[in-house]
Amino acid sequence: MTETMARPPLDKKVISRLTEIFGEDRVLTNNTDMITYSYDASFETQLNPRKPEVAVIALSTEEVSECVKLANEYKIPVYPRGAATGQTGGAVSTKGGIMMDLSKMNRILDIDHRNMQVMIEPGVIQNDLNEALKPYGLRFPPDPGSANMCTVGGMVSNNSSGLRAVKYGVTRHYVLGMEVVLPTGDVIVTGGAHSKALKSVSGYDLAHLMIGSEGTLGIVTRLRLKLLPLPVTRGIVLCSFKELEDAGAAVNAVFSSGLQPSAIEIMDFNCTKAVNMMKPELNLPIDNEAILVFEVDGAKEEVSSQVTRLKKVVEKYASYIKFSDEPEECEKLWQARKLVGAAVGLLKPGGFRVYGGEDICVPISRLPETLREIHNIADRYGIVCGIYGHVGDGNLHTGPVVNSNNEVEMENVQKMIDDIHDLAIKMEGTTTAEHGVGIVRAKYMDVEHGPAMDIMRAIKKTLDPNNILNPGKMALPN
Amino acid sequence: MTETMARPPLDKKVISRLTEIFGEDRVLTNNTDMITYSYDASFETQLNPRKPEVAVIALSTEEVSECVKLANEYKIPVYPRGAATGQTGGAVSTKGGIMMDLSKMNRILDIDHRNMQVMIEPGVIQNDLNEALKPYGLRFPPDPGSANMCTVGGMVSNNSSGLRAVKYGVTRHYVLGMEVVLPTGDVIVTGGAHSKALKSVSGYDLAHLMIGSEGTLGIVTRLRLKLLPLPVTRGIVLCSFKELEDAGAAVNAVFSSGLQPSAIEIMDFNCTKAVNMMKPELNLPIDNEAILVFEVDGAKEEVSSQVTRLKKVVEKYASYIKFSDEPEECEKLWQARKLVGAAVGLLKPGGFRVYGGEDICVPISRLPETLREIHNIADRYGIVCGIYGHVGDGNLHTGPVVNSNNEVEMENVQKMIDDIHDLAIKMEGTTTAEHGVGIVRAKYMDVEHGPAMDIMRAIKKTLDPNNILNPGKMALPN
Structure with missing residues (x-):
């Protein structure tokens, strides 16, 4: 257990004030609880867990605001936390302080299906939200691998995405507005104080500053999200390539053809091997360098036409193709991709x-x-x-x-x-496309961003002069 | 002509320094030129034009940076300007100072079609960009009505959109990164200093703070934009409704059906009348409260299937329907919508x-x-x-x-x-969906945003302590 506290331990007064705000049941200080809060899904925090001094379980914006005001008064760090499925140490303590558990702020407040939007609290699980939206024929598209566990608040803090970002974009594209508790404890609403508009260019879009800021600029307490219609059905084309370069050429050819797949997934030879080990009946071709799995979606007839077109485009490059627009067969083909995360462990x-x-x-x-x-x-x-x-x-x-x-x-x-x-x-890329920076990628930030880091730090300082919100993350002040 | 200068006139030294930076030919001070720069497409600036003291025509990042450094040293306002097609007074002077004309920074620097992106200077016209992308089967989707005149830099500053935002989103969704000259004259690159990644969550996404900030936080000098494949073809369904409520119900029914039209446009009875006056052969039904024009896009077969589905959904609500998936007939149906902006003048x-x-x-x-x-x-x-x-x-x-x-x-x-x-x-809406705030909507900002305005002002102050960049806009400090 890493003990990284460079601060004097919490004043007893603080604990008693926290108890006034949250009630005794929702202020935790015992060691077992602190251990529970000491890691997320990152390798780093599994190796080196980091305990907070106290954890509070928030149920309302008022509680979050009161707690942050108190923390700001005493200059105590506060770490917002959802389901802790993150892989960067973003939701763990770096120097004692208060763990703010938001997972119980999980109410879906208003499904406004006629206006293609929903208002939720940040602790709602992605899958739970989509289950609730299904009867309305709607969905919240961003789909990280952890969708059945991760909170939407966490998704917003990391700007998560997933398999279908290639067609449907990232979490950022679906945030219409948010209520945020600032590091001072003040509460603002972005995107219009009382707005239900689907589009607005009024003022700086502060939501977009908050999205992806990993809880360092504010704590999101409400989210107004844009929804899309549920696609009716899907089709899958699974193909295998002798050489990686052929797979790359196939992807370019698909884009050039005007097709817009809802997912384009790659698996290398080791992944193929691992999936075959887990599910031998899939019998994926193993003498090739890569497998691509394309998904298209839409109405039945359109999917059928897209699958045919897609197959025609990729067959110039592939050495093996399977495809379907029948739900059951699609599910089977899709399994190859679905299992890969778990299967690699078998290598x-x-x-x-x-x-x-x-x-x-x-x-x-x-x-x-x-x-x-x-x-x-x-x-x-x-x-x-x-x-x-x-x-x-x-x-x-x-x-x-x-x-x-x-x-x-x-x-x-x-x-x-x-x-x-x-x-x-x-390679002219980035160290992180969808998982975030947190603790583990902080050291690459200056190289990746150069002088832009100064502006990030200046903004952090303006909004959080006492550096109480999730300090020590993203190469911002410690 | 409104003379709103609350500052002493420009020092002669400043003009001579500007001439050193830009050369004599690109530093304009004569009255005729100042009048040219004194308005944009807004009613307000047509009524009350506002002259700058000097205009400079920038050709490079270095020139922009040097000029801003000089302005910051002397605390002189700088107003970035593209094609001035804006309708809010966003690109005019509020208190003398320097007009920065960016319309000649209009090079397309790198069409990287294999990586679905393009690097351009801010003065490129939207249509010119899309013409250059056509041979690659690619496009930059945001499509404001002024696409054949407006600069992409202006689109980014206003977060413009247009008819197809309902399917393809707004300008914001296509900005991968930008080079920006800050109010200090320092230059940063957002989204990774050397990145060509299509997705990144590394650090605060400063591009998203700049987008829609109307030139008050920085001057964009390069843009890295995400591209999409060109849709192969389109279909149109034009329908007319006895009552507005039926039109609303039809839109909801279309969304619920899982269809994702690329445009859903409305015209009221006066617009219908005006379009008939301009083009009698269109012979639009005039005894109804509203016309809706739906566009769908994709490959030929898919479009054909979508048009049929769409027609089936709306016919429950409409009193009149015309539809087609043939290019020529589509163009005719689409004319109704295309002409409306010009036609209303005939009323x-x-x-x-x-x-x-x-x-x-x-x-x-x-x-x-x-x-x-x-x-x-x-x-x-x-x-x-x-x-x-x-x-x-x-x-x-x-x-x-x-x-x-x-x-x-x-x-x-x-x-x-x-x-x-x-x-x-x-009505729980916003005063501006895509045109911006500028001068004309500044007075609604506090009502619309409440305490969030304090944070916008704090960020402005942090980045632009001397308030030199486009002052007096968006209800930020004057």
């Missing part, structure tokens, strides 16, 4: 899959080169890994698999993670 | 169309009520107007038509504009 007996260097994004044209180079890096350190990702965006998820009791491997995988991040920048 | 012999209160946006469910109420307001002031707009977003363009030599009418139309803005806020 090494007794190994576990590390989340680190797992979210780089490079220009599409440099994907083949990048995939090869990641495998070179992995070989250099003797690490097994599978690579998959959202190839239409250039977003690659590398899954290194290690044995936690192998010290050399544990050291080497960290070096490998560093090298992958460096590679991303060298 | 009053010798009248001219006022841009003011022309860009409100309300929740879709309140559109019928809002349309009726706008006509009530117009009747109250004895003003003729046509209303059209992007109904899928709730965005209404009101076109009042007046005689400029009728003093009562000229006074009344201003009152009408105020009432329309108040109505927008009352």
